[in-house]
Amino acid sequence: MEWINELLWGEGVGHSILLLSVVIALGIQLGKLKLFGISLGITMVLFVGIFLGHFGFTANPSVVHFFREFGLILFVYSVGMQVGPGFFSSFRKGGITLNMLACGIVFLGVITALIIHYITGIPIPTMVGILSGAVTNTPGLGAAQQAYSDMTGISDETIALGYAVAYPLGVIGIILSMIFIRYVFRISFAKETEQLEEETDTESGGEAVPISLVVKNPAIFGRSVSELSKLLEHREFVISRILRNDTNRIEIVAGNTVLNGDDKIFVITAEHDVEAIKTFIGQEIQMDRKQWIPAESQFISRRILVTRSEINGKQLGALQLRRLHGINVTRINRAGLELVATPNLVLQIGDRVTVVGSELAVEKVAETLGNSMKRLNEPNLVTIFVGIVLGIIVGSLPISFPGIPQPVKLGLAGGPLIVAILISRFGYRYKLVTYTTQSSNLLLRELGITLFLACVGLSAGEGFVDTIVNKGGVAWIGYGFIITLLPLLIIGCVGRYFYKLNYFTLMGLIAGSTTDPPALAYSNMAAGNDAPAVGYATVYPLTMFLRVLTAQLMILFFYT
Numbered sequence: 001m002e003w004i005n006e007l008l009w010g011e012g013v014g015h016s017i018l019l020l021s022v023v024i025a026l027g028i029q030l031g032k033l034k035l036f037g038i039s040l041g042i043t044m045v046l047f048v049g050i051f052l053g054h055f056g057f058t059a060n061p062s063v064v065h066f067f068r069e070f071g072l073i074l075f076v077y078s079v080g081m082q083v084g085p086g087f088f089s090s091f092r093k094g095g096i097t098l099n100m101l102a103c104g105i106v107f108l109g110v111i112t113a114l115i116i117h118y119i120t121g122i123p124i125p126t127m128v129g130i131l132s133g134a135v136t137n138t139p140g141l142g143a144a145q146q147a148y149s150d151m152t153g154i155s156d157e158t159i160a161l162g163y164a165v166a167y168p169l170g171v172i173g174i175i176l177s178m179i180f181i182r183y184v185f186r187i188s189f190a191k192e193t194e195q196l197e198e199e200t201d202t203e204s205g206g207e208a209v210p211i212s213l214v215v216k217n218p219a220i221f222g223r224s225v226s227e228l229s230k231l232l233e234h235r236e237f238v239i240s241r242i243l244r245n246d247t248n249r250i251e252i253v254a255g256n257t258v259l260n261g262d263d264k265i266f267v268i269t270a271e272h273d274v275e276a277i278k279t280f281i282g283q284e285i286q287m288d289r290k291q292w293i294p295a296e297s298q299f300i301s302r303r304i305l306v307t308r309s310e311i312n313g314k315q316l317g318a319l320q321l322r323r324l325h326g327i328n329v330t331r332i333n334r335a336g337l338e339l340v341a342t343p344n345l346v347l348q349i350g351d352r353v354t355v356v357g358s359e360l361a362v363e364k365v366a367e368t369l370g371n372s373m374k375r376l377n378e379p380n381l382v383t384i385f386v387g388i389v390l391g392i393i394v395g396s397l398p399i400s401f402p403g404i405p406q407p408v409k410l411g412l413a414g415g416p417l418i419v420a421i422l423i424s425r426f427g428y429r430y431k432l433v434t435y436t437t438q439s440s441n442l443l444l445r446e447l448g449i450t451l452f453l454a455c456v457g458l459s460a461g462e463g464f465v466d467t468i469v470n471k472g473g474v475a476w477i478g479y480g481f482i483i484t485l486l487p488l489l490i491i492g493c494v495g496r497y498f499y500k501l502n503y504f505t506l507m508g509l510i511a512g513s514t515t516d517p518p519a520l521a522y523s524n525m526a527a528g529n530d531a532p533a534v535g536y537a538t539v540y541p542l543t544m545f546l547r548v549l550t551a552q553l554m555i556l557f558f559y560t
Contacts, residue, residue, distance in 0.1 A: 016059035020067060023049045023454040042446065043138070043167060045453040050164055053461015068455035072142040073416050074448030077388055078441050079139070079544060080420025081434070095538045098505070101495050102513040102539035106546045108487035109135055110554065116479050117558070124558045126476075128551050129162025134170045134480035136516040138163075139417070139544065140551035142452060146411035147552040151559065160460040161467045166480025173484035174519040178507050178526075181492045185503075189527075192503045196531055208331045208338040209271050210289060215263045216282030226255040228281075236340040237269035237277050240330045240356055241292050250292060252299060252328055252357055266292045268330040270340050299358050303333070306351040307370030313428035317343025325364050327357030348428050349380075349435035379440055380433045387423045391416030414548050421541070488514075508535020513543050 027045030113131040117124055125148050132140035141163045148156050181187075215221070220228055225239050239253045243264035251257070259265070264285065269277050278284050293301055306312070311319070321327055329341040333352035339345060341353070347369075355365050395415020427434040467473040488510055495501045495509065504527040511519035512535060523532035 011060045016063040020454045024450045046457040049457015050461040050464045053458045064455045067451045071448045071451030077416040077420045078445035080417045081424045084421040084424030104491045105487045105513040125156045126158040126162045129159035130166045130480045133163035133166030134483040135514045136170045137547040140547040143548045144551040147555040160456045169481045170484045177488035187503045208340045212287040214283045225257045235273045240328045241266040301356045303352045304366045304371045307372045312349045316345045325361040327361045349433045383432045391419035504531035505535040508532035512536035512539040
């Protein structure tokens, strides 16, 4: 029975993988349990690891180190690929205000942690761990551990211990801050919902909307569609079909199609250009979309998937689909967002292109674009590993700052995160296929974070109880609670009082600035709408980046 003893208590690779699997499986299952409607989710993997580590379950240190670092890379890279497409656009319009407030929460948390560090004398690595736990940010924990290891060549388990003791009250503190702001400002959910609906009605965006118009402007009578496009070159619109006034026949619109008085046209335009298009062309009429494709018509409307890698990164106009096949491309659906199919729109793998034309022509376009669901389901492993290679290189580059003896490195957390954000946003320009199904991205992310948390928990488990009982761990919990609440209450009140933020959006801002899914789940449940999720998504990319960066910089600047 020696093999059983070796498998359960040895230090071989088999034993290490077995132990990690048990920790992850138990942690995920226990993480589904809810207390007062709140669950810890996969963070429970960390506490299961600590529990088993406390009772003497250990794994091969080399195996644990490898899985911890590789899990961290997978996690932050997947996060970067997820948030990258929206990272830069999150700064537009009202997103600037939300992101600046989120930055205030991040920096106030850092300042609070530094003040506590200087008052209490708690070592800065431990303080960064407490900070990461207080704001429930696991990548920050990984970044701090990586930065400390790069500086000293050894690991500091108090970083993970500080994170573990501060995390539970961190989750509770985030939700308490939302409740506190609600009662301080005497917020009525009914009024907030009404205000949100009014804002939604008055806001305009770039999403594609269909309208039917009658040509009434004499200035465009007898002009071709190409000429009209030049007159309205700064507007986003596509004229898809035309119903001739003289023949009462529907035709596919081409560049040389001439517009005449009282012709009816079907237009796809950006939401913010609707009024301008209506004013310039003529009068809006109510026509059901089905009326634009009568039963006896020889043309059809179909959505076609872009799946050929050769199309990735090309402008729609460069394909000359209208000239070659006599069809119209009216809309592009990208990640659930409808975009106007303007000639300069860059196509990406995974786009759904709405094509109108004869059945034969549409089939030809489908061949050109790919239209293979099977191709989309195949993982683009080359891009993933190219990104990881570049991320590790970027993370290993030493960056010197005046007054700091040790060069700064982005590390295995920061490097892959930045590269993933850039690749997911600009990779198509270099023919990199960045499309990944949501389920694939989620698998990589969850696999990475659970491996990382299991390894951290097993490593920190031996000294966890001793830290709580004999080394001031109870005080760490209190410090973490202060770090959680103070920035959220200050910025939350500023956002509500000075910027008049809708409370539901403010809840999303608070949850996103702490990158805390349980807080987002509570916000969505309380609000009953998607406003918290929108606020969360707006600030999440920049906040995640800053949490990782500040955790490393605190170690590099203030560790002595």
